[in-house]
């Protein structure tokens with residue numbers, strides 16, 4: 001294959017990753033500001049009038065780091081992974097180019113009101129908090145752009161399947177396209193919320209909106225979005241990390257089964273974010289709680305399969321004994337160490353998730369700092385640290401330059417953990433012990449108790465270390481792109497072989513229709529009645545409030 005065969009796809013990926021990194025960089029500055037504010041050092045006053053309040057900073061942090069960094073990185077990475085895995089170019093490239101253009105335009109539209117303090121509605125944008133219409137329209141365009149890019153990947157896979165009748169789809173392309181398919185269905189909730197409720201409301205076309213219906217449509221997308229973030233990391237843990245460790249995929253069928261289960265189970269669980277909301281019948285919350293336990297199952301499969309795959313690598317590298325293989329894994333390779341650390345820490349984040357999902361226990365932790373601890377272990381470590389690990393080979397590939405200082409990169413990974421553990425564990429502890437509310441300017445709260453201080457200070461130290469780790473990361477990224485030597489050969493995407501030939505994987509694990517039908521049926525059962533009830537009783541009386 002000629003060297004520049006994937007030039008367009010590489011460029012498209014580079015643009016997505018570049019914007020994602022820009023968002024991560026900007027968003028990360030607000031993290032320390034928040035924890036420092038909680039610990040009694042309020043630097044927000046010094047940023048006025050540029051940044052006008054703690055809540056504007058919190059919104060920027062959430063939107064840039066949870067929504068923009070993830071979405072842009074994922075779409076770029078999955079495009080790269082699909083074409084490399086199929087060894088085929090995009091079949092309708094203009095679709096992906098148009099999708100990217102729409103995402104970029106949408107981002108600019110949303111960013112302007114965010115920066116002007118006209119959209120300080122936090123990353124969940126619950127009414128009655130109201131934002132400038134451009135914020136909602138911009139975010140909608142980002143989602144629609146990602147749909148177009150998803151279609152680009154579906155058509156590319158369809159063309160490949162047509163050209164290879166009867167062959168099993170390569171695992172990486174399968175996992176990438178499935179992730180985009182899940183996202184297409186999942187994001188219908190937020191699309192409906194934007195089109196029917198928030199955009200007309202913000203344009204003044206409706207005098208009020210229904211806050212509960214809006215929240216329910218939001219969480220239809222809001223929970224599966226966490227699997228939209230997680231599955232690209234899983235794709236790498238299953239399909240790439242074993243190769244980096246010198247091992248093989250322990251079971252190709254189990255890997256595919258885990259992804260199919262995520263397609264079916266990621267969406268009909270959103271009511272577990274609304275256990276405390278009045279107006280939704282408790283029985284339906286119970287159904288979603290049970291389905292949430294079900295969606296932990298593919299993660300448990302993943303824990304087993306990925307660790308078995310790494311064990312194969314550790315043993316192939318000379319490791320012996322029950323745990324001796326762990327020490328022989330390539331911990332000096334920052335791409336490996338970042339992702340392996342992310343995997344290990346996800347065990348803690350997952351346990352926290354199961355606690356959250358338990359209906360009655362949720363009432364203790366809901367809206368407390370515990371939840372902030374939870375999503376920094378999951379989104380902040382399992383996902384973000386994995387993506388950082390991926391960039392440690394992807395950026396050298398895209399730039400054609402060697403990774404600038406692998407030692408510094410490895411240090412960056414451990415610094416991330418050194419910051420995240422005190423940050424996250426203290427948030428968990430004070431959330432459950434004292435019920436301290438999240439999304440609150442605690443430094444100004446009259447009820448702040450001196451008992452909380454040591455933990456808030458510990459969290460602040462963790463937050464500052466996290467920021468330092470990210471700054472080092474950006475030095476490494478810039479060093480790689482602008483100040484590093486060329487690689488002798490283009491860096492190849494790591495592709496792990498399966499222990500048994502993947503052509504032996506049963507054909508039912510490569511058929512889309514039954515799984516898609518099952519997905520739609522389960523969503524209809526779990527969401528149909530409660531949504532119908534809310535739509536029938538919709539009450540468009542919620543005012544449009546701007547409070548900060």
Ligand code: HAS
Nearest residue numbers: 226272299303343344347350353354356357366375378379
């Ligand atoms: Fe969550 C709230 C439940 C996973 C992100 N979650 C959030 C929010 C975010 C978030 C951002 O049920 C806050 C939203 C907001 O702003 O309001 N979550 C779960 C459950 C899981 C889960 C059951 N969450 C995630 C992931 C996220 C994420 C993944 C981001 C990427 N979450 C909840 C609930 C709430 C919630 C409620 C609402 C709370 C409330 O009241 O507001 C599960 O998917 C977790 C399953 C995972 C496992 C772990 C598998 C372990 C693996 C690693 C094994 C490694 C080992 C070490 C054993 C069961 C794969 C081996 C050692 C070696 C050396 C090799």
